[in-house]
Amino acid sequence: MKATGIVVEYNPFHNGHLHHLEQSRVKTDSEVMIAVMSGNFLQRGEPALVDKWTRTKMALNAGVDLVIELPYAFATAQASDFAKGAIFLLDALKCKSFCFGSEEGSLRAFLHTYELLTENEASYNLAISTLMKEGISYPKALNEAYKLVSKDVSVPLVDLSKPNNILGYHYIEAAQMLHTQIQPKTIQRVVADYHDDAKASETIASATGIRKILFDDNDLSAIKPFMPTTSLDALNEWQSTADSFGSWERFYPLLRLIILRHTKESLAQCAEVTEGMENAIWNAATTCITFQPFMEKIKSKRFTWTRIQRMLTHIYTEFTWKQLREIELPTYIRPLGMNQKGQAYLQSIKKDLQLPLVSRVAASKDNKLLQLDIKAANLYYLGLQSSYGQQMVGSDFRIAPIRI
Structure with a gap:
């Protein structure tokens, strides 16, 4: 079976993602679509709106055949390392091609x-x-x-001031530097740019615009035009069960606690914290009781909002410079979910895989990268500050890959 890979966050899965998925299948003439998806923390340095299991269900219900987790160390990295980890996994999974969305649209x-x-x-x-x-x-x-x-x-x-073009460039760069045989393809983004607000007259909105509606209005019906019914159903189920969506505003009390239990010197040991930012972060945490004022207090021309959020993510998970420097490439393949076609494809390549396939976390819990994923997942659930979140701590050991 011919497989094509895509790199995704699905935060949440919307009509633009559906367009990309369907066009990728057509453009590459592939039978199997494999998504390498970030876990509970994302590349822009923020908690996912809903957890990786809910986003996996969204993906499978929309037509993805196999969902693989991108390990935390790559999912929360700068664009070049994010791309390197994702392309390495897609190549390891024997994909013939990978297809990314871009503002440019021309390979x-x-x-x-x-x-x-x-x-x-x-x-x-x-x-x-x-x-x-x-x-x-x-x-x-x-x-x-x-x-x-x-x-x-x-x-x-390519215009490298555009966010998806930047990621696209790094996918191409990663494929070249890793000496892979995987062939790149690109599809032009339609209607909404990455940071655009959602507009009532359109059926495709950016994930950023959709999240803004949810956080501003807490109204799921308002995002109905922008996503498949299965995604909306998943968000409704999450809201009724988990009580809250993931965001730094929600996580800030725990983030603040973690910052203040550190010294400034120990904060500086966390990955991406540099140039004295530990002082600004610690000082702001002593006075700011909510996230937005906290960020405004430490924002500077030197560091983008995203870069600071990545620092905070690594402080929250206590991921250090030492750990970061020891990591080169993913060391395992972890399926989060699959349909029958995805399962058949995985079975067909299983004997040829160069990386271990981790379906049961307990069997591979000593892997350092996997330990990071488990820790990040547990801290994500605690950050939700709900009874559901409390119950989900340790769920990586209890939940098997989803099958539909």
Whole structure:
């Protein structure tokens, strides 16, 4: 069976994701669609709206055949490491191709961009370093350096100021650096950009826009036009069972407790905490009783909101620089769910897999990456501050991969 991979968060699964899934299947002429999906914490450094099991059900009910968990260390990493972990897993799963959504929509432009930055790597990195010394953020330095090395280029290039283009570029980069045979494809995003608010006249909205409606209005009926019925049903079930959606506002009391039980020196040992940010984070936690004022107090031109949230995620899970530096690539394949086609595909490649297949966590609990996933899941459920969350602590040991 021919398989195509996609890299997803599904936070939550909406009509834009459904379009991407269906078009990826058509564009690659594949029988099996495999999604590598982030667990309970996401690449922008925030808790998922609903847990990985609920998002797995959304994916399977919408047509994904096999859902694999992207380990915490990669799911919460900067774009290049996020992409590296995901593409490595899709290649390990014998996917013939991977297909990503982008604002660009042209694979040719991505390949030209990769060639340009590879050929000009030294001058590009020097420009980034010089710009960062001037006090601007890393993403802005990347964009300005890119403008410098591409100013006289006539071939089509990708706009690397767009979030999905950035991820797409890193998927291409990862596939090249890992020397994989997996073939890249891209599909242009339709209607809503990554951060757009949802609009009543449309049926496709960004996940950001959908979450904004939920947090502002707490009204599930208002997001009905933007997602499949099965996704809306899953959100309704979650709300009635879990009582609350995952967010830093909800998690902040526990985050604050964790910050203040540390010294500033020990906060500096947490991954991505750098350049004295431990002082700003600790000081803000002593005075701010809710998350938004806390973030506004520590925000700076040097660090983006997302970068700071990733610091906070690693403080929350107590994931350290030492642990981060010891990690190179995923060390296992963990299925979260599958349908009959996905199960048949997994069975057909099982003997050829180069990584262990983890269906029962208890059998592989000594794996350091897996220990991080289990810890992150438990802390996610505690952060919900509900009886359901309390009951779900330890659920990685109790819940088997979902089958539909």
